[in-house]
Amino acid sequence: xxxxxxxxxxxxxxxxxxFARGGGGPDPVRRLRAAERSRRLLLLRGIIDQAAKFPxxxxxxxxxxxxxxxxxxxxxxxxxxxxxILAHPYTGSWAGYTTRLxxxxxxxxxxxxxxxxxxxCLAAAAAxxxxxxxxxxxxxxxxxxxxxxxxxxxxxxxxxFGVAQVSASRAGIVFRNRHLEVRLPDDLSTETAGWQPVRRxxxxxxxxxxxxxxxxxxxxxxxxxxxxxxxxxxxxxxxWRTVVDRAWQLLVTRLxxxxxxxxxxxxxxxxxxxxxxxxxxxxxxxxFGSAIVAYSNxxxxxxxxxxxxxxxxxxxxxxxxxxLHTDDPRERLYAPWREDPRPIGGVLHGIYAFFGxxxxxxxxxxxxxxxxxxxxxxxxxxxxxxxxxxxVHQDESLTATxxxxxxxxxxxxxxxxxxxxxxxxxxxxxxSALDHYATWRLRHLRPxxxxxxxxxxxxxxxxxxxxxxxxxxxxxxxxVPDGSWTDARTDxxxxxxxxxxxxxxxxxxxxxxxxxEADLALVHGDNESAADxxxxxxxxxxxxxxxxxxLGLALSARGTGPAERALLHRPELVRAVHRAxxxxxxxxxxxxxxxxxxxGFTH
Amino acid sequence: MQASRSGKxxxxxxxxLDLGGVPLSELRTLDGSELRKALRHAAERVSxxxxxxxxxxxxxxxxx
Numbered sequence: 207x208x209x210x211x212x213x214x215x216x217x218x219x220x221x222x223x224x225f226a227r228g229g230g231g232p233d234p235v236r237r238l239r240a241a242e243r244s245r246r247l248l249l250l251r252g253i254i255d256q257a258a259k260f261p262x263x264x265x266x267x268x269x270x271x272x273x274x275x276x277x278x279x280x281x282x283x284x285x286x287x288x289x290x291i292l293a294h295p296y297t298g299s300w301a302g303y304t305t306r307l308x309x310x311x312x313x314x315x316x317x318x319x320x321x322x323x324x325x326x327c328l329a330a331a332a333a334x335x336x337x338x339x340x341x342x343x344x345x346x347x348x349x350x351x352x353x354x355x356x357x358x359x360x361x362x363x364x365x366x367f368g369v370a371q372v373s374a375s376r377a378g379i380v381f382r383n384r385h386l387e388v389r390l391p392d393d394l395s396t397e398t399a400g401w402q403p404v405r406r407x408x409x410x411x412x413x414x415x416x417x418x419x420x421x422x423x424x425x426x427x428x429x430x431x432x433x434x435x436x437x438x439x440x441x442x443x444x445x446w447r448t449v450v451d452r453a454w455q456l457l458v459t460r461l462x463x464x465x466x467x468x469x470x471x472x473x474x475x476x477x478x479x480x481x482x483x484x485x486x487x488x489x490x491x492x493x494f495g496s497a498i499v500a501y502s503n504x505x506x507x508x509x510x511x512x513x514x515x516x517x518x519x520x521x522x523x524x525x526x527x528x529x530l531h532t533d534d535p536r537e538r539l540y541a542p543w544r545e546d547p548r549p550i551g552g553v554l555h556g557i558y559a560f561f562g563x564x565x566x567x568x569x570x571x572x573x574x575x576x577x578x579x580x581x582x583x584x585x586x587x588x589x590x591x592x593x594x595x596x597x598v599h600q601d602e603s604l605t606a607t608x609x610x611x612x613x614x615x616x617x618x619x620x621x622x623x624x625x626x627x628x629x630x631x632x633x634x635x636x637x638s639a640l641d642h643y644a645t646w647r648l649r650h651l652r653p654x655x656x657x658x659x660x661x662x663x664x665x666x667x668x669x670x671x672x673x674x675x676x677x678x679x680x681x682x683x684x685x686v687p688d689g690s691w692t693d694a695r696t697d698x699x700x701x702x703x704x705x706x707x708x709x710x711x712x713x714x715x716x717x718x719x720x721x722x723e724a725d726l727a728l729v730h731g732d733n734e735s736a737a738d739x740x741x742x743x744x745x746x747x748x749x750x751x752x753x754x755x756x757l758g759l760a761l762s763a764r765g766t767g768p769a770e771r772a773l774l775h776r777p778e779l780v781r782a783v784h785r786a787x788x789x790x791x792x793x794x795x796x797x798x799x800x801x802x803x804x805x806g807f808t809h
Numbered sequence: 810m811q812a813s814r815s816g817k818x819x820x821x822x823x824x825x826l827d828l829g830g831v832p833l834s835e836l837r838t839l840d841g842s843e844l845r846k847a848l849r850h851a852a853e854r855v856s857x858x859x860x861x862x863x864x865x866x867x868x869x870x871x872x873x
Contacts, residue, residue: 209844215827241811244828248851251836255848278833288833302855309852488862492855497863518861525859527823534859555861619847625842638820 215241217527225524226614228562229463235470238523242494243292245526249301250274250325256321264322266369267343269726271402276340280329284336284672291332294355295474295496296426300491302326303426315432320345320367324425327352330372331763334379334394341373344381347425348434351381356394357403358423358435362386374583378770402437407475409454414465417455418444419474419498427476429490429498438477443499446477452505453512460569464513464562471519472512475499475514483697483718487511491522510583517562519553530554530608531601537685539598542590542642545691547650547683549602553594554611560591560638561615570623578631579701585627585635590621622772631703640695640762644774648751649691650683661779662786665795665803677808680778689751692720695759698729728760736760741798746798748784751777757798768805769798780804846854 221237257263257270264270281288291297304321307314314321323345331353333340344351346368351359361370362385370383379390381400388400395403404423409416422441425432438446445466457465476498478486485507488498497515502508524530531554537547541556548556567583574580598604599612627635657677664672697718702711715726724739740757743750758773772780780801788794826847828836 208828208843209839209847212826212828212831212843214823215823216817216820217823218818220818220820222821240827240829241823242823245825245851247828247831247836248826248848249855251839252848252852254837274833274837278837281829281833305852305855309855358814427863440812486862487858490860491858501822522859522861526825526854528821551859552861555859559861 209455209743215244215527217241217524222524222528222611223518225612226611227617227618228565230467231463232467232470235467235520235523236466238520238527239293239470239494241527242298242523243289246292246298247300249305253304253308253322253325254300264319267319267323267326267345270325272342276329276342277332280332280336280338287332287335289537290335290355291328293473293495294328294424295493296354296421296424297328299426299428299490299493299496300328303431312774316345316347317367320347321432324352328354331356333374339375341371344370344372346370346383347432350423350425350435352423352425354424354426355404355419357392357401359388360400360402361388365437373774379651405438405443407450409432409447409451411455411458414452414454414458414462414469416465416469416472418450418472421474421476424534427474427493427496427498429488436477442477442501445503446475449501449503449505449508449775450475453509456521456570457566458507458510459513460509460573461513461566464516464565468512468516471495471516471523472497474767477501483700483714483756485511486516489515489518489522491518491525494519494523506570506580510563513562517559521558524611528607529605530611531605532603534603538682539594539601540643540646540683542596542639543656545646547685550598550601553598554604554608557591557595557598557615559610561619564588564591564619564622567800568625571627575628578628578707579700581627582631582635582638582699583705585632586624586638588619588622589614589639592623595619634699634703638699639761640761640774641695642693643750644755644758644777645691648754648777648781649687649689650685651680651778652684652688653680653776653782654678658779658782658786661783661804662790665783665787665800666790666792670803670809673807675777677776681770689749692752694718694720694722695725695729695756697721698725702729722752722756723761724753728763733760733763744797748788749781754781754797758801767802768809770805771809772801772805773798776804776808779808 221230221234224234253276254270277288307321326342326344330342330344334353346363348360348366349361349363351370359381361383368383370381381388388402391398404422407418407420418510421427422438423435440505474496478498478500480501485502486500499511506675531550535549537549539548539553541548541553543556543560564587567580567655571577571580595612595616698715698721701715704710724736727739728736737757737760740753743753754773754777758770761770784797784800
């Protein structure tokens with residue numbers, strides 16, 4: 207049969223522009239889903255074609271064509287069951303991963319037949335959902351058989367990999383191997399000795415439901431490669447339900463437009479372990495509908511993370527249809543949310559994600575004028591996303607379509623730059639941004655070697671105000687960092703501005719990873735003690751980025767002298783000159799003195 | 810990828826073939842140059858799928 211009558215997916219500009227502006231409601235997201243379904247089917251068809259050419263690759267399992275036939279039969283009986291499996295985020299991850307294995311002719315985390323054989327798991331899951339009778343053989347990995355979207359069967363096995371038989375009839379669904387037989391419970395949400403179901407979180411606020419799977423089982427739920435299950439305890443599941451419920455309430459009340467669309471684009475959460483003072487999250491363009499999120503008991507931070515990941519999901523869907531940039535992997539751009547230089551594609555994703563994050567904190571700050579943390583986050587991310595957008599708008603690797611996307615974002619966030627924010631959170635946000643950029647410069651910019659040599663020579667001859675000409679700005683960052691990174695000061699600021707801030711800072715501040723006494727003093731507002739503390743650290747390690755920038759921040763709190771200007775705006779030059787002076791014979795000046803000298807003629 | 814030439818609302822015509830109305834039983838035997846092109850494109854693009862991860866420390870391999 208010919209495919210000549212088929213047409214490509216079409217992304218109307220109205221949808222595209224609505225996505226760019228962070229809106230559009232649920233229907234455009236449904237259209238992205240439809241395109242993603244087609245993309246997965248194309249990958250699935252490609253995998254089956256490839257396997258059919260080399261029948262030996264599926265042994266000891268049957269050919270993947272059996273799975274396709276089962277899926278086709280179930281589609282006729284119960285199309286919704288197959289649609290659920292096709293829409294499952296990790297069907298996309300599996301299809302992408304297995305396609306890469308096929309194209310690169312490599313084995314993967316498991317033997318290739320195990321990865322290929324996961325298609326039998328997908329078909330079996332669809333059949334179980336449909337309540338159909340069937341028989342199939344499925345791969346076992348570390349004693350577990352995956353039924354995507356439903357759960358995992360536990361079979362004892364002597365080897366890392368094996369084959370399980372499943373038969374489903376009116377008598378029930380039974381899995382067996384040489385060692386064990388497991389009968390699934392009638393109610394698949396019930397956990398038994400041999401069956402672990404995927405748990406759900408169902409939240410309602412007003413008339414807005416959010417229903418997501420909390421998937422700690424699916425082998426393809428990770429970012430890069432299959433991973434084994436990491437089962438949450440019932441208590442942990444309840445904690446997740448509680449905090450998601452509160453986060454959902456916040457989103458529905460504070461960001462109703464996003465809350466209307468988000469449930470269409472987010473159907474699965476992968477729980478990750480909590481990280482103190484942080485809420486890391488992640489997603490991949492292959493798993494449309496999924497976000498990996500660390501646990502936090504803070505609903506505000508979780509709500510921001512959900513918006514962040516929803517933005518990635520939407521943009522990932524758009525990028526399956528539209529080229530926003532050329533394939534340019536060069537890590538060359540500053541991103542205020544990263545500690546390392548990023549390629550254009552990553553920066554674009556970051557701008558869009560933090561545009562969404564900004565919108566959330568903006569709405570929360572407007573609704574809760576006393577919420578200093580919300581104001582801080584709003585001020586921080588509106589400036590970060592705006593600064594980055596402007597920096598890359600004319601980038602050579604952006605396409606005209608990509609530039610149009612940025613224009614849509616800009617139309618929203620440009621006016622936000624002028625909105626009033628209370629002085630204290632605004633001041634901390636400005637300091638945090640300065641801190642981040644100066645530290646990034648120290649790690650990733652290398653000053654011009656001739657300039658450094660000229661300045662070292664000038665210092666040695668005692669020239670108080672050399673005229674080196676225009677000190678060139680380093681152009682290309684290096685991905686290899688020079689020195690360590692810490693976000694400790696920004697973590698401390700968040701503690702200070704959060705609930706019971708003073709107490710929280712005093713009680714929990716010392717536990718913030720990487721926080722020095724000087725950092726605590728700085729965020730307490732004791733700038734003299736902070737400066738003394740940083741000076742002491744620099745006596746022992748004059749290269750340390752956190753202390754160099756910290757000293758600049760502490761000094762700048764009392765005015766704008768040359769030393770702080772140099773430490774905050776040309777820190778890489780200060781350190782390079784000081785290093786060269788240390789390497790030569792004679793008395794080594796302290797780095798603050800060198801900074802003051804350089805700041806006297808560079809600013 | 811280009812602006813639509815059809816009578817549809819102006820927009821972007823992707824390289825992803827719309828399989829919305831195609832039953833799986835038919836998709837298995839579907840053939841033709843358009844399909845082969847779409848299969849090739851889908852497979853080639855899996856090397857360029859973005860992975861995004863936020864939270865710059867704490868072990869997250871991140872990304873945007």
